[in-house]
Amino acid sequence: MTEIATETLTIARLGARGDGIAADGLPVPGALPGERVRVQRGERIGTLISVEEASPDRIAPFCPYFSACGGCAVQHLAAEPYGEWKRGIVAHALSQARIETELMPLVDARGEGRRRITLHVREIEGRAKAGLMAARSHALVPIDHCPITVPGLHRAPAVAEALAAPLGHGRKPLDVAATATAMGLDIDIRGHGTVSEGVRGVLTRLAGELDLARLSIHGDIVVERRPPAVGEGPARRLPPPGGFLQATEAGEAALTALVLEPMAQAKPKVKRVADLFCGSGPFALTLAAGGRDVAAAEGEPAAITALTRAYRAGAGFARITAEARDLFRRPLLGPELDAQDAVVFDPPRAGAEAQVRRIAESKVPLVIGVACDPGTFARDAAILIAGGYRLERVTPVDQFAWSGHVELVGVFRKEARPPAGRTLRRPR
Numbered sequence: 025m026t027e028i029a030t031e032t033l034t035i036a037r038l039g040a041r042g043d044g045i046a047a048d049g050l051p052v053p054g055a056l057p058g059e060r061v062r063v064q065r066g067e068r069i070g071t072l073i074s075v076e077e078a079s080p081d082r083i084a085p086f087c088p089y090f091s092a093c094g095g096c097a098v099q100h101l102a103a104e105p106y107g108e109w110k111r112g113i114v115a116h117a118l119s120q121a122r123i124e125t126e127l128m129p130l131v132d133a134r135g136e137g138r139r140r141i142t143l144h145v146r147e148i149e150g151r152a153k154a155g156l157m158a159a160r161s162h163a164l165v166p167i168d169h170c171p172i173t174v175p176g177l178h179r180a181p182a183v184a185e186a187l188a189a190p191l192g193h194g195r196k197p198l199d200v201a202a203t204a205t206a207m208g209l210d211i212d213i214r215g216h217g218t219v220s221e222g223v224r225g226v227l228t229r230l231a232g233e234l235d236l237a238r239l240s241i242h243g244d245i246v247v248e249r250r251p252p253a254v255g256e257g258p259a260r261r262l263p264p265p266g267g268f269l270q271a272t273e274a275g276e277a278a279l280t281a282l283v284l285e286p287m288a289q290a291k292p293k294v295k296r297v298a299d300l301f302c303g304s305g306p307f308a309l310t311l312a313a314g315g316r317d318v319a320a321a322e323g324e325p326a327a328i329t330a331l332t333r334a335y336r337a338g339a340g341f342a343r344i345t346a347e348a349r350d351l352f353r354r355p356l357l358g359p360e361l362d363a364q365d366a367v368v369f370d371p372p373r374a375g376a377e378a379q380v381r382r383i384a385e386s387k388v389p390l391v392i393g394v395a396c397d398p399g400t401f402a403r404d405a406a407i408l409i410a411g412g413y414r415l416e417r418v419t420p421v422d423q424f425a426w427s428g429h430v431e432l433v434g435v436f437r438k439e440a441r442p443p444a445g446r447t448l449r450r451p452r
Contacts, residue, residue, distance in 0.1 A: 028064055030073050035059045038109050040116070041428045042097025046070065053159060054091055056082055056101060069160070081105045087171045094159030096172065096426035107422075110430050114420045117398035121406050125434075126417040131282075133423040135274025137174040139205075139254075143181055145188045145198040152194035154184035172425065176204035183209060183234050190226040191216050201266050203252065208237035210252035212266035216241060240265035243326065255306060258313030258341070261334035263304040264326035270306070275423030275431070280310050282419055282433040283368055283392050287316070290366070290390055298361060298388075300351055300369040300379060305331030305344075307368055312341040319364065320346040321356065355379035361386035368392045375400030377407070384411025391436040398432060405434060412439050 035044035035055045044055025046063070052070040055061045060077040063070040075082070085091070085099035098106060111130045118125065143154045146164045155166040169178035184200040191198060196216060203210040211231075219227070219241060228247045231239040237252040238245065243265045253262050254269060255276065263269055270276040287294040295316055299308040302320040304327045312318050312335070322328050325348040335344045349356075351371075355378045361367060367388050369376050373396055383391055384407050391413060395401035405415055413436040421431045 028073070030062045030064050032076060033061055033063050033070070035061060038098070038101075039428075040113050042426075043069075053097070054100070089156075089165055089167055089170075092158060093156045093165045093167065094161070095156055095170070097159075097428060099426045106426075110422055111420050113428065113430050114398045114418060114432055117402045118405075118418065120399075121402035123402060123405055123409065123415060125415040128417055128419040130430075131278050131419060131421045133272055133275040133278040133421050134172075134425045135272045135423075137172050137177075138170075138271045138423075139174050139177070139273060140201065140203040140269055140271060141170055141173055141177055141180060143184045143200045143202065145184050145194045145200055147192075147194040150193075152185045152188035154181040154188075154200065174204050176209065177202055180209065183211065183236070186234060187211065187213060187227065187230060187239070190223050190230070191219070203254070203263075203269060205237055205252035205254050207250040207252050208235060210238045210265070211236055212240045212243065214242055214266070238265065242266075255309075257310075258338060259306045259309045259334075260338075261304050261306070261309065261330055263330050264324070267324070267327055267330065268303050270423065272423040275421060276306055278421050278423070279370075279394055279431070279433060280306060282421070283307055283394065284310065284314070286390060286392060286416075286435045287311075287366055292365075294365040294390065296363060296365045298356065298364045298367045300356065300367065301371045301376065302331065302346070303327050303370070305334060305346075307370070308344055308346070309334055309338070309341070311368075312344045313338075315342050317343045318345070319360075320344060321349045321351055322346075323348070323350045323352070351376065351379045353378075355382045357382055358386050361388050364388050366390040366392065368394065370394035371400075373397045373400065375404050377404060380404040380407050381411075384408050384413065387438065389438045391438075393434040393436065394431070395434070396429070396431050398430065401432060401434065405436070408436050413437065414439050 033046040036047045037045050037057050039045045043051035043053045050070045054072040056079040058079045062073040081102045083102050090099045107130050145154045153166040155164050158165050180202040188194045198215040201212045231247050237250045238248045297311050297316050297318050299320045302308050302322045308318045308320040328346045328348045331346050416435040418434045
């Protein structure tokens, strides 16, 4: 039997993905800074064989699937160094872009757990099995439930397996997006394509047996037994099937509070706000409930429909004008922006470069950027700074716990003139 070739390495730091990084730069998943570990060296990554000298920050992970499933990276890291690492991801991104600002403490927005999960269903030994993908792999890790989700999602794997039966038991790979709502599970199945009326009938029956609030395939509603509304107070709404939703209720509340705070402090009073990449409207609805007129724009028409319905169904809102608009190709221009007292932008992971260039050329006094990627936020922030904005502060928000994913909110204020030596490049 051939002995596995291993070597002993010292871990220097924790990388942005949660891997321990050896002194020579080799990523080692599962290792922590300061540890001496036995590793099998691969072409690009090391496999942890054993921990020879453990870090005092090492703790026992609580999830039985940790290290097999690719979802969480650092459940084995104690709380204090975990918070420092997560905040450090944002600090590093800003430093790389040579941006100096006040970096606030990390906001814990895990709440009761994640309210949405996307499960993958595959046929294994003749049966449909639901789970998550292994780290850096397309191999399925079947799970009973995901411990970092809210209790309402714990039955989601069994639900996904049951729904796969009339769709081929997972022989054709399926993705099942499950969202926990106050009215029950909202399920959107992707990967199968159009189904026959007979199959739709079977799925409708299953939705009743499983007590689902709503079931859809690729956004096409099969049955809605109860409206799966999300959000609290004025932000209560009915997102489209499979539509974007902040991962936790606490995360949505924390981000909303961070958006509202600088507006409440602004003088003169903020009366008109543009909410760009607004999704189904958690910010827009809350802003309008506070008496501010909102111009909302989002590239997904279904999300705009959800926002409009929530606005019409509510009471006490100021005016909301909502537009389905591709802000990557058709950003709001200077005259549209100059009429606003403030702008909020919350783009996908790729950032909002084209729109941010237009904002940088505008006269709007207050800009609030919400981002799910510190690197693209830093790029967009540099454009605003070059256009005469001062980045007042950045607050990191942790709703994707035990992973390298961190969100943030940045507050920008227009200065009288651009900083010396900085020029704004024109859009191409």
